[in-house]
Amino acid sequence: MSSNYGHQFDLAIWHLNHEFKPDPPIHIYTVPLPVLTKYHGSCTVGDATLSRVRIARGMSIERAVDCLVHEYAHVIHLRENPTARIEHSDAWGVIYSRCYRAVFD
Numbered sequence: 001m002s003s004n005y006g007h008q009f010d011l012a013i014w015h016l017n018h019e020f021k022p023d024p025p026i027h028i029y030t031v032p033l034p035v036l037t038k039y040h041g042s043c044t045v046g047d048a049t050l051s052r053v054r055i056a057r058g059m060s061i062e063r064a065v066d067c068l069v070h071e072y073a074h075v076i077h078l079r080e081n082p083t084a085r086i087e088h089s090d091a092w093g094v095i096y097s098r099c100y101r102a103v104f105d
């Protein structure tokens with residue numbers, strides 16, 4: 001998989017996938033910035049086959065990886081807690097910290 005942001009971004013994806021081994025896989029896309037006017041990333045957790053993260057293009061690599069880690073944590077959280085109502089709950093935070101360590105430690 002190769003992204004708009006290059007090696008550092010792709011390596012972050014690799015570390016996240018290595019940590020969580022999502023099955024089915026999470027699809028990561030970079031999209032033109034105007035698609036995401038308010039937020040710079042978004043995610044969808046659909047049926048068992050379709051989970052995707054969208055990250056806006058045109059940011060710094062640091063910001064892009066931050067967004068990736070944040071949105072990836074949402075996908076893992078929603079897969080584990082399909083009825084979760086609070087977006088940034090304590091449970092999400094625990095998963096986010098695992099994502100953070102996988103990429104930045």
Ligand SMILES: [Zn+2]
Nearest residue numbers: 070074087088
């Ligand atoms: Zn969020």
